[in-house]
Every structure is written in C-alpha cells, then in structure tokens.
Amino acid sequence: MKHPGRRRFLAGAGGALALAALPESVFAQAAIDPVVQSVVRGAPVKRGRVKLDLPELADNGNSVPVKIAVESPMTAADHVRAIYLLSERNPERNMATFQLGPRSGRAEIVTRVRLAGSQRVIALAELSDGSYWMDAAEIIVTLSACIDES
Amino acid sequence: MTRSPAIGAAVLVLGAAVLAAGATAQERPVPRDKVQSGVAFLAPDQRALQQDAFANPGMLWVERGERLWREPPGAGGRSCASCHGDAAASMKGVAARYPVFDAKAGRLLNLEGRINECRTAHQGAAPFPYESEALLSLTAYVAYQSRGMPVAVAIDGPARKHFESGEQLYYQRRGQLNLACAQCHTENWGRKLGPETISQGHPNAYPLYRLEWQTLGSLQRRFRSCLSGIRAEMLPYGSPEYLDLELYVAWRAAGLEIETPGVRR
Amino acid sequence: MAARIQVPAAAKRGEVIEVRILIQHPMETGYRVDHVGKPVPKNAIRTLTCRYNGVEVFRAAMSPGIAANPYLQFYTVAEASGELEFFWTDDAGTQESARQPIVVSG
Numbered sequence: 001m002k003h004p005g006r007r008r009f010l011a012g013a014g015g016a017l018a019l020a021a022l023p024e025s026v027f028a029q030a031a032i033d034p035v036v037q038s039v040v041r042g043a044p045v046k047r048g049r050v051k052l053d054l055p056e057l058a059d060n061g062n063s064v065p066v067k068i069a070v071e072s073p074m075t076a077a078d079h080v081r082a083i084y085l086l087s088e089r090n091p092e093r094n095m096a097t098f099q100l101g102p103r104s105g106r107a108e109i110v111t112r113v114r115l116a117g118s119q120r121v122i123a124l125a126e127l128s129d130g131s132y133w134m135d136a137a138e139i140i141v142t143l144s145a146c147i148d149e150s
Numbered sequence: 151m152t153r154s155p156a157i158g159a160a161v162l163v164l165g166a167a168v169l170a171a172g173a174t175a176q177e178r179p180v181p182r183d184k185v186q187s188g189v190a191f192l193a194p195d196q197r198a199l200q201q202d203a204f205a206n207p208g209m210l211w212v213e214r215g216e217r218l219w220r221e222p223p224g225a226g227g228r229s230c231a232s233c234h235g236d237a238a239a240s241m242k243g244v245a246a247r248y249p250v251f252d253a254k255a256g257r258l259l260n261l262e263g264r265i266n267e268c269r270t271a272h273q274g275a276a277p278f279p280y281e282s283e284a285l286l287s288l289t290a291y292v293a294y295q296s297r298g299m300p301v302a303v304a305i306d307g308p309a310r311k312h313f314e315s316g317e318q319l320y321y322q323r324r325g326q327l328n329l330a331c332a333q334c335h336t337e338n339w340g341r342k343l344g345p346e347t348i349s350q351g352h353p354n355a356y357p358l359y360r361l362e363w364q365t366l367g368s369l370q371r372r373f374r375s376c377l378s379g380i381r382a383e384m385l386p387y388g389s390p391e392y393l394d395l396e397l398y399v400a401w402r403a404a405g406l407e408i409e410t411p412g413v414r415r
Numbered sequence: 416m417a418a419r420i421q422v423p424a425a426a427k428r429g430e431v432i433e434v435r436i437l438i439q440h441p442m443e444t445g446y447r448v449d450h451v452g453k454p455v456p457k458n459a460i461r462t463l464t465c466r467y468n469g470v471e472v473f474r475a476a477m478s479p480g481i482a483a484n485p486y487l488q489f490y491t492v493a494e495a496s497g498e499l500e501f502f503w504t505d506d507a508g509t510q511e512s513a514r515q516p517i518v519v520s521g
Contacts, residue, residue, distance in 0.1 A: 055195055059345055060361040060415050063482040065195050087480055091444070095480030103472045103492055105431030110488035114444070114480050142345040143362075143415075146446040146479075207484040210417045210439040364441065364483035 022047070022136055030122050030136045035086050035093040039124060040132045050135040052123040061115040061145040068123040070107035070133070074100075080107035082126040088119040091146060095121075114145035179336040180350055180402065187406050188349040188414055196361070200413035208290060208359040208411020211283075211366045215291025218284060223275035230288075233272065237295050245293035245408055246301055249397045251308040258312045258393045261289050262368065280387035286366045290357045293410035300407055301354050303400040316398025319391055325382025331395075346415065352403040353396065355412025362415060369396060420501065420515035426493035428521040434465070434473075435488045436501060436513075444479040458506045460485060467517075468497035493519045 030036060031045040053067040072080045079102050085095045098109050107125070115121070118140045125133045178185075189197055200206055219230045219237055234240040249260040255267050265288050266277035278285035305313035320331045334343070335351030342348070356369040363371070370392045374384045385391055417439040426432045438460065445457025457479060465473040472491045491499075500514045 055193075057193075059193055060196075062361045062364055063199075065199075085480075090478075090480050091446075092478040092480055094476075095478055097476040098489070099474040099476075100489075101472070103467070103470070103494075104490055105492040106490040108488075108490055110486075112482040112486050114442075114482050146444050204419065204421050204435055205437055205486050207437065207439075207486075209419065210437060210484060213419065214417050214439075359484075 026120070026136060026138075027134070030120065030134065033086075033088070033122070036122060036124060036134070039084055039086075039126070043130070043132055045124070045132045045134045047134065049133040050123050050125045052121065052135040052137045054121055054137040054139050057140045057142070058115060059142045061117065061141040061143055061148075063112045064115050064139070064141070065110070066113050066121070067110045068108065068125075068135075070125045072107045072127065074102055074104055074107060076102045077128070079104070079128045080125050081128055083107065083109060084122075084124040084126070085109075085111075085113070086122040086124060087113075087115065088121070090114070090116045090119075115139065115141045116146040117141055117144040178402070179332065180339070182405055185352070185403065185406060186350055187352055187354055187403075187409060189355065189409060189412065191347045191349040192414070196413055196415065200355075200409065206359070206411060206413060208357070208366055208413065211287045211290040211357070212294045212411055214283065215287035215289070215294075218288050219291060223269065223273045225274060227273040227275050229273075230268070233268075237291065241292050241295035243296055243299055245296040245410065246299045247303055249303065249309075249312075249393060249400060251304075251312070253308075258309065258390075258397060260369075260393060260396050261292055262370075263388075263393070265289060265292070280368060281371060286357055286368065289368065290366060290411050293357065293408060296408040297410060298407050300405050301352075301400055301403045303397060303404070305397065305401050309397060312394045312397050313401060315391075316394035316396070316401075319395050320398050325377065325380035327380040327382075329380045331376070350402075351399065352406055353399045354403050354406040355409035355414065357410065358412035358414055360414050366411060369399075418501065418511070418513040420499065420513060422499060422515055422517050424518070426517065426519050428493060428495070428519055430493045431490050432493050433488060434491055434499065435486070436465075437484065437486045438463075438503065438513075439484055440505065442477075442479050442481055442483045442485060456506075460503045460505045463487070463501065463503040465489075465491075466500045466502075467491060468495060469500075493517070495519055 027047055036045065049071045051069045055064065058064040068083055070080045072078065080100050083098045087093050087095050095113055100107055120136050120138050122134060122136045189200060222229045245261060249258050252259045259267060262280065262285055265285065269275045269277050323330045331351060334348050339348050339350045353369050357366050359366050370387050373392055373395060377384045419437045421435040423432050440460050442460065443455050443458040447455045449455055459479040460477050463475045463477060464471055473489050475487060496517060496519045498514050498516055500512060502512045504510045
C-alpha cells in the first residue's frame with residue numbers, strides 16, 4: 001500500500017513542506033489522556049522515536065490509511081514490544097495493539113482504520129526496557145464512521 | 151451516369167434525416183475528450199488503494215470469483231471453466247461490451263444476467279440473487295478479465311430501443327427532490343455536493359468496493375443508492391429500467407477503461 | 416473467509432521482509448442497520464497471530480476501529496524457508512487461518 005500523505009501543520013512560505021513538530025501542548029494533553037494512562041499507568045511518556053502518518057483530511061472515515069514507524073534496532077536487547085493505536089473519539093478508544101519483537105526486524109505497521117469523526121490519533125510504543133514513546137496526529141474527517149452511517 | 155434531380159433531392163433529404171437522427175444519438179452529453187472516470191474524482195489515498203494490486207479490497211471478491219469459476223455448481227452441473235476454460239482468455243473483452251442484447255435469451259443482459267442465464271440454462275442451477283457474495287464475486291472476476299480495455303457497447307439493432315429507453319430514464323426528473331441523473335452527472339460534474347466532488351457517473355469500474363458500503367456492490371446497487379438519495383422509489387434489483395439505464399450509461403462511458411474492481415467513496 | 420497474503424517472492428536469510436495480509440471480514444461496528452432497519456450485531460476480528468514455521472512473530476489485538484476487510488502490513492526477519500501461518504478469531508467465535516509459503520536462500 002502506498003505511503004499515506006504526511007501530515008502538514010504549516011507549509012513554509014517558500015512552498016517547501018515543513019514537518020512542524022507536534023506542539024508541546026498537544027503532546028502534553030495526549031500524555032495525560034486516560035486511554036494513554038490506562039496503558040502506561042503513570043510511567044513517563046517520551047517524545048520522539050515514533051512517527052505516526054495519517055492524512056490531514058479523510059473524506060470517508062470508514063477507511064483511513066495509517067502508518068506507524070518506531071526507530072529501534074529491534075535486537076533482543078533493544079526492541080519495540082508493542083505499539084498501541086489509540087483514538088480520541090471512537091467508541092472503542094483502543095483501536096489496535098500490535099505485538100512485535102526481535103524477529104520483527106523493523107517496527108513498522110501499516111493498516112486502515114475507521115474514524116468516528118475529526119480527532120486526534122495517538123501511537124504509543126512500549127520498548128523492551130519498559131519505556132514509552134508517543135506520537136499524535138490530528139485529522140479532519142468529513143464522513144464519520146459509526147456516526148454517519150447510511 | 152447522372153441521377154435525376156428528384157432522386158438526388160430525395161437522397162439529400164434522406165441523408166440529412168439520417169444525419170440528424172445520427173447527430174442526436176451521437177451527440178454526447180459529455181464530449182469524448184472530456185469523459186473522465188470516477189477515479190479522477192477520488193482522494194489520493196483512495197485512488198492509490200484502487201491501484202494497489204494487492205490491497206484493493208475488491209480483489210478479495212475477484213479471488214473468490216476465480217474459485218467459483220472452477221467449482222461445479224453442485225448437483226452434478228458443469229463449472230464455468232468446463233465450458234469457458236481459462237477466463238483470462240475466454241472472458242477478455244466481455245465486460246467491455248456489456249450490457250448486450252442476447253438473441254438466444256431474447257432480451258438485454260448485463261453481466262449478472264448473463265451469469266444467471268448460464269446458471270439456469272447450462273448449469274442446472276438456480277440463479278444467484280443480486281448482491282449475493284457469489285454473484286458479486288463472479289461478476290467481479292469476469293469483469294476483471296477486461297481490466298484496461300475500453301468500454302464499447304452496441305446501441306444499434308435490437309439494443310436500440312433499450313438505449314432510447316435508458317436515455318429517457320436518464321433525463322427524467324424523479325423523486326421528492328425532482329432530479330434527473332443528468333442534472334448531477336452531466337450538468338454539474340466537477341462541482342461540489344457537500345464535501346464530495348460530483349463525478350460523471352460512469353459504470354466502468356463496477357462491481358466496485360464502495361467505502362460507504364464497506365463491501366463490493368453492483369451498479370444496480372449504486373442506482374438504488376442514488377434513487378434513495380433523491381427520495382425516489384427504488385425499483386427492485388433486475389428491473390428492466392435498470393438494464394436500460396445500464397446500457398445508456400455504458401454508452402456514455404465509451405472509451406473509458408474498465409477498472410473493475412474499482413474503489414469509490 | 417477469503418484472505419490474501421503477500422511476501423517477497425524470494426528472500427535472503429537475515430533480510431527484513433514486508434508481509435501484507437488482506438482479510439475479507441466486515442468488522443461490523445454494531446452501529447449499522449440493515450436495509451430493513453434491523454441493527455447488525457457487532458462482529459470484529461479481535462485477535463490475529465502470525466507464526467513463522469510455528470513460532471509467533473506477530474500479534475494484533477483489533478477492534479471495529481480497524482476498517483472493514485482489514486489490511487495489515489508488518490515486517491519479519493527472513494530466517495528459513497517454510498510457511499507463514501495466520502490465525503484469527505472474531506466476536507462471533509469464528510476461527511480462521513490462512514498460510515503462505517516463503518522461500519529463503521542463504
């Protein structure tokens with residue numbers, strides 16, 4: 001599946017796509033989100049390593065491509081144990097949990113999700129040393145899954 | 151050899167009449183150089199999904215169709231393959247010329263109708279209902295064999311009256327919203343309806359995976375969706391009106407490549 | 416239920432390879448109604464595992480938040496020739512599997 005469009009917060013005046021960093025306030029809000037806390041249970045959540053790719057706009061929330069990549073050597077000593085894909089607004093906020101290990105070779109998942117409206121999506125990675133790393137992305141959804149059904 | 155002026159004049163009048171009739175029929179509501187498949191109106195990731203040979207969800211039905219092609223229908227009947235052999239060879243180009251007037255059946259048939267005609271006449275099996283997994287799969291599989299080929303249906307001879315009926319249906323206002331197909335798809339294609347861009351309403355990618363249905367569906371299912379959308383009566387699947395309309399919209403799409411299985415919103 | 420699996424045609428031992436699977440499953444949310452207005456019960460694939468020559472190399476816990484006819488793409492290290500076997504179960508208790516041979520040289 002082709003790589004979904006990268007999220008763009010602000011394009012530079014010169015037209016070059018500037019991948020602006022996730023605003024600190026958004027990251028802080030996401031970190032204290034109960035669904036994130038239900039996974040990390042008070043452990044600190046760090047920025048970095050995780051890259052969540054989601055389109056800026058989905059005109060149909062029934063099928064939205066998403067890619068999560070985590071920087072990791074994926075060795076026995078240092079690897080990603082699990083990736084949690086969390087939704088701010090879906091009826092089931094834990095969309096999926098992927099379990100990886102040294103045999104994965106690369107910590108990268110691509111899938112298609114349903115999104116019940118415009119929201120923030122969170123990708124949370126649990127590493128073999130017990131640390132948590134996170135990325136989040138905002139998306140506008142014009143036709144919501146679950147809610148706008150025909 | 152010179153002709154008499156009277157005959158010459160008659161030929162001229164006749165010629166003009168033929169030309170006039172031909173011009174009305176040949177006059178395309180969307181000129182051939184402006185005809186665009188619905189794929190052009192999709193968001194980039196949806197277009198990418200259609201073009202992904204592996205991940206296009208419609209391929210699940212194409213694969214199932216391939217299995218059904220080789221399976222006998224049960225009760226000792228013959229499989230599709232036993233008559234038609236390798237579909238990649240025997241079915242190539244078929245979907246591109248459907249719907250077609252079938253002389254033996256004595257009526258206009260779309261692909262679904264043709265498959266069911268074979269089921270009842272040659273396989274000793276009951277016809278598949280519209281939107282059944284089996285019919286969708288076989289239709290998708292057969293149409294897939296024409297992928298990339300241009301739509302080219304015949305509208306002359308016995309198909310003519312069906313074409314004219316389809317054309318009339320296309321321009322007929324209906325429903326509480328009092329809209330005709332033409333008003334969206336001929337007069338306002340490219341403009342917005344809510345968040346969506348109105349397409350030209352071509353059938354070249356059917357049966358297709360519609361995100362709204364979250365499954366594969368037929369062209370007639372799409373007609374019914376449109377009718378429901380304009381608050382018009384939805385005729386039952388397989389109605390002759392739908393058949394005539396299928397022929398008309400296929401003519402409208404002449405030259406567009408078959409894209410089955412398509413992906414649409 | 417139909418499923419399609421794709422792995423590279425040939426891989427070298429130690430190479431990280433891409434695995435793709437597409438499963439035919441409605442992943443019903445429980446929020447839809449059928450054409451006569453009757454609610455369609457929730458039914459989604461909840462657990463999917465992948466075993467490479469019998470050893471689990473990937474597991475996914477899913478929800479109706481994964482789109483209908485779920486598509487997953489992940490990676491694994493090519494170890495030896497053999498088979499990738501997928502297993503999945505849904506809310507209705509249906510258990511299915513699919514397998515794909517894999518050829519690894521070196």
